[in-house]
Amino acid sequence: MLAGAGLYGSLPGHDWISKVSMSSAYVSLALIGLTLAVGPWRTIMKQKMPVSQDLRRDLGIWAGITGLLHTVVGINVHLRGRPWLYFIYEHPERHAFPLRHDQFGFANESGLIASLLLAMLLATSNDWSLRRLGTPGWKKLQRWSYGMFALVVLHGILFQLVEKQRLPLVLTFAILAGCTLVLQGAGYLRRRRSFRG
Template sequence: MKSSSRYWATRIKRHILLAASAAAGTALIYLATAPPDFRHRLSMSTAYASLLFLCTTLLLGPWNTLRRRPNPVSFDLRRDIAIWAGLLAILHTAVGLTVHLRGRMWMYFLKQRHPIKFQTGLFGSANDIGLLSALFFLVLLVISNDVSLRALGLQRWKSLQRWTYVAVGLAIVHGILFQLVEKRRLPWVLVFATLSIFMVVVQLAGVAYIRAQRRTDA
């Protein structure tokens, strides 16, 4: 009973700290975004805060691998950080759908409804890809708990959890397209590019290290 109480106390403290970090990071990025549009600034700040949390999440596995530490299929620290990355990504989607076409969310995806005509070009593609990424993050949030892990079984749960990489890849493509759509200023482009490249390089380094170890063991 004591160990269970200690476990949940640790998890709760960690989530409080992560919530405070998410709020602080969002606030700092919000202040760095040019005024006066509140919705645009909140959309930007939640997007970049989510990207920072995603970087941290994707760093933990390769970091354990490179240090030759145990790297279980699921561990609480990575899962908890990923939860806040997903929450920020979904919040960004919800706010982002109110920025350009106030009160007409459907126009992010459709030029007209009767007859149906889809949005095309950079703007339409960016929105479609961003929505798909958000849906993946939503599914990943739903299974980010021990109940789902037990119900699905380790292998099936891990197979679903691997869609994280697809969600992140789609988020990066969405971000690239919106850099072009909104003609973002160079500092924002550099921050986005640095974080995106960092995530890719870290994952590739982890994969390369594992393959090298397998060849050595063989």
């Protein structure tokens, strides 16, 4: 919350909707990255990895809340009062395929799919779902977090380009996404070495 408030205050302009959208986007990306970093970090530190861990679950819940907040607010930034135009062209009769297939459309469609996955992950981040689905089924569902992260990164890259974002925000995005990818790679390599050894 403090990070979001600090980022909100540092953003230029007076449009609170744009500022809430931006600040929640970066905080959510950081929280998703931290959630995905818990497993690799424990692997690198040679610690046992439980099926479900409170820290990872809590981070994931906050990532889900801020990510969905970003979705709800973000869909009102560019085309206020006409959210459907994020996904279809304003004059569909002028297009052979009415679903937006430009950079802006791909940015929003990848964000929408990521938000749906985030909502599913958030809804199943509890003991009841773990008991109901069983360990294998629950873990299989939670593995969608990697696909969700890939879509979030794609969404972020496309919006950096659409909005011609300022360099400090581009670097922040790159560092957050890059650190997550590096930790995932390091954890993967450590697991492979431990299986071989």
